[in-house]
Each structure stands twice: as structure tokens, then as C-alpha cells.
Amino acid sequence: MKRAFFALLAALFLPACLAHAQGKTDIYILGKDKGSVSSMQAGGVTLVDVRATAKKLGGSVELYAAAKQIKVAFPGMYAILSAPLREVIINAQTVSLPAEVVATGSKIYAPVQFFMLPQVQKALDRQISFEKGALVVEKNFTLAFVDKEQQKSYDRLRLFQKGNLSFTSEQKNKHTVEANFPGAVLKRNVSLRLKDDFVRSFSLTQRGKDVLLKVILGKNAKNWRLTQEKGELVFVAGSALPAPVSAVEEAPAEELDLDMSPSVFAEEDDTPVMRPAPQPVLKSGAPVIVEKRKIRIVIDPGHGGKDPGATRRGSSQEKTLNLTVSKHLYNYLKKQGFDVKLTRDNDTFVTLAGRSKMANEYKADLFVSVHTNAAKRAAANGFEVYFRSDKATDKEAAEVAAFENEALQYEEAHYSFVDMLLESMAKNEFMNESSKLAGHIRNYVYKEPGIGIAVRQNNAIRQANFYVLRGVKAPAVLVEMGYISSAKDRARLNNKAAQKRMGDGIGKGIVSYLKAEGKIK
Ligand SMILES: [Zn+2]
The missing domain is CATH 3.40.630.40 (Zn-dependent exopeptidases)
Structure with a gap:
């Protein structure tokens, strides 16, 4: 116990900054470039200036430079970060970060993952992700377009959904299919023309508290379906549809590839900055295995x-x-x-x-x-x-x-x-x-x-x-x-x-x- 304790003490008094490469991390909030904060790399982890980042996100900050501690507050939550520990106190509970908090001079750096913690996202009611070296803050959406896939016998549209959204779908007439998602929050409106014989075009639109998906079918679209597959929503239309991917064979989370080409958004989006969709941060919890042992x-x-x-x-x-x-x-x-x-x-x-x-x-x-x-x-x-x-x-x-x-x-x-x-x-x-x-x-x-x-x-x-x-x-x-x-x-x-x-x-x-x-x- 003592040895570990003195190791901690020693670490405290060592200049912690020497091994870290300095850099900048851009911050995008609701599609707008909010400038950058200073950051550093340590063992594959990006650490950002906690004070500057928290302020950009609208938090309040108390910095205790001498104690190498910083308190960050967002609505309904606070966090205390201390160098050189990876444990952060959030609302009196301890949460572990992927790397230690680092103090250099008057700044305190924390792994960028701190700002992506569910507690922070919940407090800000935003989705926060780290994409291509930038911290991206977005609307707390539950539905987003992911990509399209045009095959020989069908077209497939993939949509990101948070949780299991409920929806109704119907064929309005020979060419039009509509689906309604009550209570869904759309990341952004999308309108795309595929101009082929299965799907002519489709659009996703936020209408008040609902999201409307509208698909205009092409002349060879004999069949269509809208189903939840692998945790995503999938719309398929064509002459011969592929078998649905069963939920049983659910892919691991990292295979939920949400990377999409920016050009997909280009048609109806006038925001200058394009950012890929964030990872679905609120994943369903893994089953808890209760260890059977004596008290x-x-x-x-x-x-x-x-x-x-x-x-x-x-x-x-x-x-x-x-x-x-x-x-x-x-x-x-x-x-x-x-x-x-x-x-x-x-x-x-x-x-x-x-x-x-x-x-x-x-x-x-x-x-x-x-x-x-x-x-x-x-x-x-x-x-x-x-x-x-x-x-x-x-x-x-x-x-x-x-x-x-x-x-x-x-x-x-x-x-x-x-x-x-x-x-x-x-x-x-x-x-x-x-x-x-x-x-x-x-x-x-x-x-x-x-x-x-x-x-x-x-x-x-x-x-x-x-x-x-x-x-x-x-x-x-x-x-x-x-x-x-x-x-x-x-x-x-x-x-x-x-x-x-x-x-x-x-x-x-x-x-x-x-x-x-x-x-x-
Ligand atoms: Zn006593």
C-alpha cells in the first residue's frame, strides 16, 4: 500500500508534460466551426485543454492550478478532474478515463473521451463524438441517414436509429412509399435522387415531432420493405430483395460503420462544414453476469x-x-x-x-x-x-x-x-x-x-x-x-x-x- 502511495506522490511531482506532443483540436458545434483548443497526444489518446473545451461547450470551470485539479460544471452535473489520475469524480461517483489527466503549467489536459461521457452528453442534451481529430457536438438526434447502396437487383438505404424507434409505413400509391417515425429527432433533412429503376428518389424530413421518410419507387421496384436490421433501419426496394440480416447475428458495435461520404449530404444542406455522423454513443448495456459467490x-x-x-x-x-x-x-x-x-x-x-x-x-x-x-x-x-x-x-x-x-x-x-x-x-x-x-x-x-x-x-x-x-x-x-x-x-x-x-x-x-x-x- 505504501509503495503504491509513494509512486503516486512521485508521479505528482514529475514534470508530466515532457513526453507529450502538442497540437490543436478543432471543435464543431451544430455544424459550426468553433475554433480549436490546445491538445496533446499520449499513448494514442488525445488529451484536450479541459478549461478551454468546457468553456466552448458552455460549461463553467474552476481551475485549481496549484492542486492540479479542475472542476467542470454543466447543467445538472459536475466533474472533478485531477492530475495525474485517470479517475474523474462525476456527481460524487468515480469514472475512469482511458488515460491520466495531465497538468502542464497552468493548463489541465484530459482525454477527449471525458467530454464524450454519457453524463456530459446527457447534461448538454447533445451527441458528442471525436471524429477525424475533431470534437463534434451535434443535436441529440435519434434518426439519421447513413448511406445508400445500389445493387443489380435492389437499392438499399441505411438509417441510423438510437434505440428502437417505432414507425409505420405504407404504400401511398403505385410509386410512393411513406414511413412515419413519431417522436424521432432527425439529424438533418436529406433529399437524394438515385434516378435508377428501383428507387428514383427519397427524402427524410423533420415535420414537427415526427420524421417522414418518403420514397419514390422506380419502374422495376416489384417489392420493398422497411425493417430494423443489425440495430439499423434498412429500406430495400428492387426486383429481388436480399434476405434481411437477422438481429441474432448482430454485428459488434465497431462494425456499425457510420462513416459516410460528405457528398451524400450536399443536396439539401447549406451548412458549410460537413462532418461524419457520430458513433451511436448510447449503446444498449451488455448483459450483467452476476457472479455466484458467497457474500x-x-x-x-x-x-x-x-x-x-x-x-x-x-x-x-x-x-x-x-x-x-x-x-x-x-x-x-x-x-x-x-x-x-x-x-x-x-x-x-x-x-x-x-x-x-x-x-x-x-x-x-x-x-x-x-x-x-x-x-x-x-x-x-x-x-x-x-x-x-x-x-x-x-x-x-x-x-x-x-x-x-x-x-x-x-x-x-x-x-x-x-x-x-x-x-x-x-x-x-x-x-x-x-x-x-x-x-x-x-x-x-x-x-x-x-x-x-x-x-x-x-x-x-x-x-x-x-x-x-x-x-x-x-x-x-x-x-x-x-x-x-x-x-x-x-x-x-x-x-x-x-x-x-x-x-x-x-x-x-x-x-x-x-x-x-x-x-x-
Ligand atoms: Zn476507536
Whole structure:
């Protein structure tokens, strides 16, 4: 863990710009040339000046040059990009880019793919693609002409469709076929004369909220059809039609060749700049294969080794109480058939970051950190479960977090901005899950007989910014079993039967949560 961390630090201070060739990337918005932004190539990836590009796209930008970070905001979304990482935070979630963000001087460059992320396209309600070295922003169309193919016995027209558009088609008279696409957005009107004996001409026109396809058939067009094939719409007319391409033999996405010759558009298009159609960016998701494996739970006995945690004369130290109860919890969950891992099973020091890293490497489905509380106020007592949030529920919760985070002082690692960033990637997506988990644990510790520590229904669940919970890619909670500073709690915390009950209570809460969420039967 440390080595990787220092590698990151080293990378941070290296001049990152040396290996990159400087260049320019043109930007086209709705067919208009909007000038260029500076760009560079790195390992086959084009990186563009984030600030300049975002501004051209109408975004707002906050640049923190010293921190090598930039925040980009578009309507309804924000993104934080940081050199030298490929992970971008978008609306509190992490998204990986194909290459690292690079900082040079006062500029921050990101792979051009950042601007093509579905989140950005959705925020701008535009289709954004990178075509022939230019960033192309277009109307969020759902239908576009792709190309025509004139064969011996038929003519074929290919149309791009986003999703499966519905349509109706009919033969209006001997020579005219019309199809209507309700709700479709046409990339641009097209009118083409083929002047052969199968298709004389055809047009695609946006009419309000519908798109109309009109085909004038030639004298040898005995038959025609309009069908969805290989994810495209295909119109064929001729003397002998080819067999439709079955959807089962669907071609891989890269074979959906949307490259078209600009001359195809020339007839009815007066915009000076011709650009090829973008790739269909919103592809249907690949089937999700659910891996059948046991639920993995990581139990984290707080503190350890040189870090004793909360102490009180004449009592066990926090690190020892945490380990004892964690082992009871471990045994309980093992008996239930789960895969369980302890972040430490003896009196050793483990860094806070190392604990969450361990959980992620183990691919934990759930993380529970076990602690014992302490307060200056002797009357403070009771059991509490915390989940992580940037905002503490109250001043006391913040103080508990501050105390537990003190373990940082024992760590030699120097916490720089890179580390801060890794923390800020904390998965807020798990906040909701974590709060539910906290609820189940609270209820079952409350129900478990023989513990003898107060579980208050109104404030036993609290949120605060615990370092150890940050960055865990799973629902994660921190349990404070009781107050070592309270004579009453302290007696129970040191009681062997109560310790086992505490482990069982937490374990039952975990099982109840997993059942309630449908993760186990
Ligand atoms: Zn602690």
C-alpha cells in the first residue's frame, strides 16, 4: 500500500508534460466551426485543454492550478478532474478515463473521451463524438441517414436509429412509399435522387415531432420493405430483395460503420462544414453476469499495535476490546456461512487507508469497523453506529470522528492532496446502503439480551466523516460499542458474556440487512 502511495506522490511531482506532443483540436458545434483548443497526444489518446473545451461547450470551470485539479460544471452535473489520475469524480461517483489527466503549467489536459461521457452528453442534451481529430457536438438526434447502396437487383438505404424507434409505413400509391417515425429527432433533412429503376428518389424530413421518410419507387421496384436490421433501419426496394440480416447475428458495435461520404449530404444542406455522423454513443448495456459467490464481509477491529485507541486506567484498552468482540463477530458470521476477513487478528498496527484498501482488495460486500468510544463527559454512554458522510450529524459526532481519525498521526505516510483526493472518491453511492445497515445493526444489538449497554433509538445512528470508512467500495459502518469513559459501559465492555453477545448482536444485524436487501435468502 505504501509503495503504491509513494509512486503516486512521485508521479505528482514529475514534470508530466515532457513526453507529450502538442497540437490543436478543432471543435464543431451544430455544424459550426468553433475554433480549436490546445491538445496533446499520449499513448494514442488525445488529451484536450479541459478549461478551454468546457468553456466552448458552455460549461463553467474552476481551475485549481496549484492542486492540479479542475472542476467542470454543466447543467445538472459536475466533474472533478485531477492530475495525474485517470479517475474523474462525476456527481460524487468515480469514472475512469482511458488515460491520466495531465497538468502542464497552468493548463489541465484530459482525454477527449471525458467530454464524450454519457453524463456530459446527457447534461448538454447533445451527441458528442471525436471524429477525424475533431470534437463534434451535434443535436441529440435519434434518426439519421447513413448511406445508400445500389445493387443489380435492389437499392438499399441505411438509417441510423438510437434505440428502437417505432414507425409505420405504407404504400401511398403505385410509386410512393411513406414511413412515419413519431417522436424521432432527425439529424438533418436529406433529399437524394438515385434516378435508377428501383428507387428514383427519397427524402427524410423533420415535420414537427415526427420524421417522414418518403420514397419514390422506380419502374422495376416489384417489392420493398422497411425493417430494423443489425440495430439499423434498412429500406430495400428492387426486383429481388436480399434476405434481411437477422438481429441474432448482430454485428459488434465497431462494425456499425457510420462513416459516410460528405457528398451524400450536399443536396439539401447549406451548412458549410460537413462532418461524419457520430458513433451511436448510447449503446444498449451488455448483459450483467452476476457472479455466484458467497457474500464477503470485512471486520475491522479498530486501532492496534502502537495505537491503543481509547484507554482508561484499570480497564482493557480499546484496541483489545475491539479485537475481542471482532473475533466473536467473525465466528458468528463464519457459522452463518459467509466469507469473513479481519483487517487484523492480533495486536498489530494497520493504517486507516490500509484497512479500506484491504476491504476493496478482498472485494468486500460489507465493511464493519468495531470501536469503543470515549468522552470527557463521564455521563456519556451507550451504543452507537456511524456511517460516513462529509457532514457530521452534530458536534459530538464530529468529535468522535476526529478522535478515531487521530490514528493518522501514527502513520508515517505524508498525507498530500493526492491522498485527499483518494478520500474524496468515497463512494457516496453507498451512503444510503450504509445507513440502512446501521439501522439493522442498531436494532439487533438493542434486541440482543445480556449486553447491558444503552441503545438509544433516537440517536444511536449517526453520521460523521470517518477516515476508515472513506473509499470502501461497499456499505460500511463504524460501530462504537460503548463508552470506555463511562463506568457502567466499561464494566459491560469488559464482561466476557457481554462481549460475545455484542458480537452476536452485530452479526444478526448484518444478516438482517442482507436479507432485507435481497442479497441473501
Ligand atoms: Zn476507536
